[in-house]
Amino acid sequence: MFENLCTLPLSADLFSQAVHPTEPLLGVGLASGHVQCFRLPAPERSTEDDADVSVLSDGRSTIDTAWRTRRHKGSCRSLVFSHDGSSLYSAGTDSLVKHFSPATGQVISKIAVPATKSSPDFPALLSALSPQTLLLACDSGVLHLFDLRDSALAASKPQQSHYPHDDFVSSLTPLPPSAESTSGFSKQWISTGGTTLAVTDLRRGVLVRSEDQEDELLCSAYIAGMGPKKARHNGVIAVGTGSGVLTLWDKGTWDDQFDRVVVDSTRGGGESLDCIVQIPENLSRDKRVAIGLGDGSLRLVNLTKREVDGSLRHDDIETVVSLGFDCQGRMISGGGQTVKIWEDSAAAASHDDGDSDDDSDDSDAENDDDDDSDAVAPEQDNGKRQADKDSDSDDSDSDAGDRHKKKRKKGKSKVELGPHGAHGILKFQGLD
Numbered sequence: 001m002f003e004n005l006c007t008l009p010l011s012a013d014l015f016s017q018a019v020h021p022t023e024p025l026l027g028v029g030l031a032s033g034h035v036q037c038f039r040l041p042a043p044e045r046s047t048e049d050d051a052d053v054s055v056l057s058d059g060r061s062t063i064d065t066a067w068r069t070r071r072h073k074g075s076c077r078s079l080v081f082s083h084d085g086s087s088l089y090s091a092g093t094d095s096l097v098k099h100f101s102p103a104t105g106q107v108i109s110k111i112a113v114p115a116t117k118s119s120p121d122f123p124a125l126l127s128a129l130s131p132q133t134l135l136l137a138c139d140s141g142v143l144h145l146f147d148l149r150d151s152a153l154a155a156s157k158p159q160q161s162h163y164p165h166d167d168f169v170s171s172l173t174p175l176p177p178s179a180e181s182t183s184g185f186s187k188q189w190i191s192t193g194g195t196t197l198a199v200t201d202l203r204r205g206v207l208v209r210s211e212d213q214e215d216e217l218l219c220s221a222y223i224a225g226m227g228p229k230k231a232r233h234n235g236v237i238a239v240g241t242g243s244g245v246l247t248l249w250d251k252g253t254w255d256d257q258f259d260r261v262v263v264d265s266t267r268g269g270g271e272s273l274d275c276i277v278q279i280p281e282n283l284s285r286d287k288r289v290a291i292g293l294g295d296g297s298l299r300l301v302n303l304t305k306r307e308v309d310g311s312l313r314h315d316d317i318e319t320v321v322s323l324g325f326d327c328q329g330r331m332i333s334g335g336g337q338t339v340k341i342w343e344d345s346a347a348a349a350s351h352d353d354g355d356s357d358d359d360s361d362d363s364d365a366e367n368d369d370d371d372d373s374d375a376v377a378p379e380q381d382n383g384k385r386q387a388d389k390d391s392d393s394d395d396s397d398s399d400a401g402d403r404h405k406k407k408r409k410k411g412k413s414k415v416e417l418g419p420h421g422a423h424g425i426l427k428f429q430g431l432d
Contacts, residue, residue, distance in 0.1 A: 002342035029076030067105040091123035130185035137169035165193025192217035216242035244270015292320025
């Protein structure tokens, strides 16, 4: 379970957030067009001992604003870091995609989003597929691929454009590279849009599109090491729907889902599942995901057991639009005009238990030492008694008397009853 460490207020509604892969940096894109970068406090070691302390719950750590700027004339609809975190990309309703430094916020390059036949096409999602390729999905359903091999958006037109869905693209999830891959980066990705799921290849275009699911597909995440009975380690795609149901898809079998988990069973239709992220495996032994719902709540779902095993609250009204984990294993949820940072309470509790166990072990060791010293004393006394029984006879008799008194206090003394039982006269020894 996670506990809330702090709540970070924002100046406008949150549209997108991005977490740096290796540093405690958080970028947010706002409805006002501003992009702001926060530096989260890194965990420090205690001066008294080597135990890790909580970064925010000690009340002394602060979240600093690295920089803040008006990046787009309209709203900033998507924000993403590059694979190594050296670049940051944003897309706004001014139909511009900008590339800038995450350290200073200075713009390096920019490019206009290709327009449709009659009107501008607003961007919906950005995804850094690899160091060479940036994916841009738009409201019209088109998916553009930009070449980043020169580390900038230099080309005036996208390298490729595909139409995997008839509706706008709601999520983009890269698939892991194949065993034959020489680059080590993904060349295929999953996209959801409307009521279908599609798989697109970097070189061959759209490979397959699923059947109509008759439910809006909103978010997706790839979960490694899972699958149906015949292919446990194949990997699955977890897809959130608009009716509160999480569907599971077998990697390689894209026609239809093979299993489902009811996350929200509200009467009349559950809340929409708007964003999803896998909980790092070092925080959970099972395969688990965190899901942001339309009512502002968070649900923790155990995919191994196919059940919901936790619930949190981000906001009472606003939808959770983004979820992620930073490099320190802290969960970050965003929605409305707030960002919340969560820490796994189980990890902190296990650390506290480890400290208490160490203390108890030390006390047990001390008790063992005391027991050993007490155990040696009677042996020495016995030897002394054997050497001089007459001198210690009075002491031994008094010790025996004391032990007899203690024994009578602990247990019930046996009372002999007369011929009429408990309601009769007591039986005295020596009298008939």
